[in-house]
Amino acid sequence: MARSPAAAARLDAVAAAKQLHRDLDLQRRVTEGSGFVDVFEVISELDIPLVFxxxxxxxxxxxxAPLRGIMITTKRGLHIQRFTGAHELGHAVLEHRGSVDREMLYRGSLTPTAGRDLQEVAADAFAAEFLLPRWLYRHHIRAQEWTVAGHLRNPDVVYQLSLRMGASYEAVCWGLVGHQILPESEVDELLKVKVAKLKSRLGGEFRPGSSWSDVWRLTAKDNGACLIGNPDDLLRIELEEVAGGGYQWQIDALRQAGYLVLSDESAFSRDPLHYGAPAVRTLIARPPEQGTGEVTLRESQPWAGENPADPTFALALSLQGPESGGLSRANRRRFGM
Ligand SMILES: [Zn+2]
Structure with a gap:
C-alpha cells in the first residue's frame, strides 16, 4: 500500500531532524553536555535570524524560503518557546513557504492529519524528533538508572524526565508513545495526571514561585547536571550522607552562591536499620535570583577541612525563564553581547 502524503511528509521531516543531529554532532554534544537540545543555539549556529x-x-x-527568519513570542513559557523554535526551524530546514503558528501539537507522528496542512504536519514531526529524540530519552533513563517497567509508568518520574529534557510533561509523554517506549494506553493514563499535583507533593510545604515554575528532585545521579528552567523553580536535593563517619554535606556553598535554603532534614533509612548506613539529607532550596551560576557541594568531615577525595555534588543553572525579547540568549553569547 502506498504511503499517505501525510505519512510521507512526516517521514521526510523526521529524517531531516536526524540529519541535522548528525551534521551538528548534537547527540555527542548534548549527552556529554547539558542534557537538552538547545534549539536556539542551533538556530544561531545555522545563521538563521531569530528574534523574540x-x-x-x-x-x-x-x-x-528562500528568505530565512524566525520570530517567537515572549508571551509564553520557555518550554513552549523551545518547541515553537523547533517547529519554526523545521519550516526553515524543510524550505517551506512560510507560516504563522497559533498552536503547537505535541503528538509528533501521532497527530491526526485529516484536514491539516502537510507543512504543519511536517513541522510538528520535525520539532518532536529534533527536541525529543529517542537517544535523549535513553540518555536520561540510563543516567537515572530508571527502567521502563519500574519507573516510566510513574508520572513523578516522567515529570522529572521532562524537566531534564527542557520540554513540557505533555510533549515528553507523547514522545514515549512516538518512540514506542510505552503503549498509548499507558501514556493516556500519564496524561490524566495534573502536573500541579506532582509539584506540590515534591516541595512539601514549599511551593515554587509561580504556577508555571517547577520542582526539581535532584540526587547524586544529577551530579554535574545543567538545569534549564525558571528562576523561581524550587530545588529538592537528596544526597546520601555517611553520618556515622562524621561526614556531612557542607551546604554553606549553596548560601554563598545565593541560594535560599528553606529546609534541611536528615533521615536514616530504617529498612534495614544498621549502624553506619547512610542517611539521606534532603535540602529544599530556592536558586539564586539571577538563575545562573555553578555551585559545588562537598561531603566532608567538618573538623578535617577539605580533602580532595571528598565526594562532591555540582550543579550548573540556566534557570533564566522564557526568552524575554530581542535576540536569543544563545545569540547574545555568540556575539559577546
Ligand atoms: Zn508551522
Missing part, C-alpha cells in the same frame, strides 16, 4: 517579540496572536512564525 511580544506576539499575542501567534506563538511563532517563519518567513518563506
Amino acid at each position: 517579540k511580544p506576539l499575542t496572536s501567534a506563538l511563532g512564525l517563519c518567513l518563506p
Whole structure:
C-alpha cells in the first residue's frame, strides 16, 4: 500500500531532524553536555535570524524560503518557546513557504492529519524528533538508572524526565508513545495526571514561585547536571550522607552562591536499620535570583577541612525563564553581547 502524503511528509521531516543531529554532532554534544537540545543555539549556529517579540496572536512564525527568519513570542513559557523554535526551524530546514503558528501539537507522528496542512504536519514531526529524540530519552533513563517497567509508568518520574529534557510533561509523554517506549494506553493514563499535583507533593510545604515554575528532585545521579528552567523553580536535593563517619554535606556553598535554603532534614533509612548506613539529607532550596551560576557541594568531615577525595555534588543553572525579547540568549553569547 502506498504511503499517505501525510505519512510521507512526516517521514521526510523526521529524517531531516536526524540529519541535522548528525551534521551538528548534537547527540555527542548534548549527552556529554547539558542534557537538552538547545534549539536556539542551533538556530544561531545555522545563521538563521531569530528574534523574540511580544506576539499575542501567534506563538511563532517563519518567513518563506528562500528568505530565512524566525520570530517567537515572549508571551509564553520557555518550554513552549523551545518547541515553537523547533517547529519554526523545521519550516526553515524543510524550505517551506512560510507560516504563522497559533498552536503547537505535541503528538509528533501521532497527530491526526485529516484536514491539516502537510507543512504543519511536517513541522510538528520535525520539532518532536529534533527536541525529543529517542537517544535523549535513553540518555536520561540510563543516567537515572530508571527502567521502563519500574519507573516510566510513574508520572513523578516522567515529570522529572521532562524537566531534564527542557520540554513540557505533555510533549515528553507523547514522545514515549512516538518512540514506542510505552503503549498509548499507558501514556493516556500519564496524561490524566495534573502536573500541579506532582509539584506540590515534591516541595512539601514549599511551593515554587509561580504556577508555571517547577520542582526539581535532584540526587547524586544529577551530579554535574545543567538545569534549564525558571528562576523561581524550587530545588529538592537528596544526597546520601555517611553520618556515622562524621561526614556531612557542607551546604554553606549553596548560601554563598545565593541560594535560599528553606529546609534541611536528615533521615536514616530504617529498612534495614544498621549502624553506619547512610542517611539521606534532603535540602529544599530556592536558586539564586539571577538563575545562573555553578555551585559545588562537598561531603566532608567538618573538623578535617577539605580533602580532595571528598565526594562532591555540582550543579550548573540556566534557570533564566522564557526568552524575554530581542535576540536569543544563545545569540547574545555568540556575539559577546
Ligand atoms: Zn508551522
